[in-house]
Amino acid sequence: MVLHATDNGVSWITLNRPDAMNAVTWDQRERVIALLADASADPAVRAVVLTATGKGFCAGADLRGAPSTGRERVTGDIARTIRLGAQRLIGAVLDCEKPVLAAVNGTAAGIGAHLAFACDLVLAAESATFIEVFVRRGLVPDGGGAYLLPRLVGPQRAKELMFFGDALPAPDAQRMGLVNRVVPAGELEKTARAWAERLAQGPTRALALTKQLVNASLDTDRATAFAAEAMAVETTMTTRDANEGVASFVERRTPDYRGF
Incomplete structure (x- = not known):
């Protein structure tokens, strides 16, 4: 069970x-x-x-x-x-x-x-x-x-x-x-x-992509890992949570992450 x-x-x-x-x-x-x-x-x-x-x-x-x-x-x-x-x-x-x-x-x-x-x-x-x-x-x-x-x-x-x-x-x-x-x-x-x-309570999509990068890191060469990292950063920057993270930093407040 x-x-x-x-x-x-x-x-x-x-x-x-x-x-x-x-x-x-x-x-x-x-x-x-x-x-x-x-x-x-x-x-x-x-x-x-x-x-x-x-x-x-x-x-x-x-x-x-x-x-x-x-x-x-x-x-x-x-x-x-x-x-x-x-x-x-x-x-x-x-x-x-x-x-x-x-x-x-x-x-x-x-x-x-x-x-x-x-x-x-x-x-x-x-x-x-x-x-x-x-x-x-x-x-x-x-x-x-x-x-x-x-x-x-x-x-x-x-x-x-x-x-x-x-x-x-x-x-x-x-x-x-x-x-x-x-x-x-x-x-x-x-x-x-x-x-x-x-x-x-964290930035869920950023965590997901971080997990993928770390799990793949020991199986790939540096060029492949760097390319995957660049794409992950690109993808993350389109999320609502990334915009919230930057805004909260500028406004000196605790970020309110929603997971997307």
Whole structure:
């Protein structure tokens, strides 16, 4: 089950299978992907929080509820499942046009860790842990792990996490740059709300284009990055919020951003 509510311009997406440490089922995955797409398209939504109930953020994928093809598995089926499943989920977070904040309340393992790392900002409770659990099962990391981690902590640290599969406490994750801030468990929701509502009051289109530029920066050469930056600035300058930002500066007042 996935809980959803929109409050003060923030879309709250909450994984709600605490008895299963919020291991993501096929239905939950599709629901989260749809909600992220809705957030991109809805002008009333200007930030997203991804969190969970109970002691776990997400213990990984639960494939027991996946639709059956009704035939024997053949070569290509698993790769297709990964492309259409875990990779689509991570891609939905990366491609969401609104800032996505992870509020990690507990264990984030496997695809659950990658779900957090794909978010634009990560808050974690002091008790939270991150586990690259795949090696414990003799598996290769999926859900974009080998793409995300080297970009966040460098290849050597990424290999250490993935080769050993040790639990990484939230304070250590923060020191490595995987987490923005660690807070007491009782303050996680309050802090996430404060951050998300601050984002929701910002210049939404400028944030969306900034997110695109940063996410693409490590995959492009300088000329391509500079060209994309110039076009992003050009696009942003046509928005109402950009005009408001300049006007508020000249008039020495707090800007009133509307998100467009």
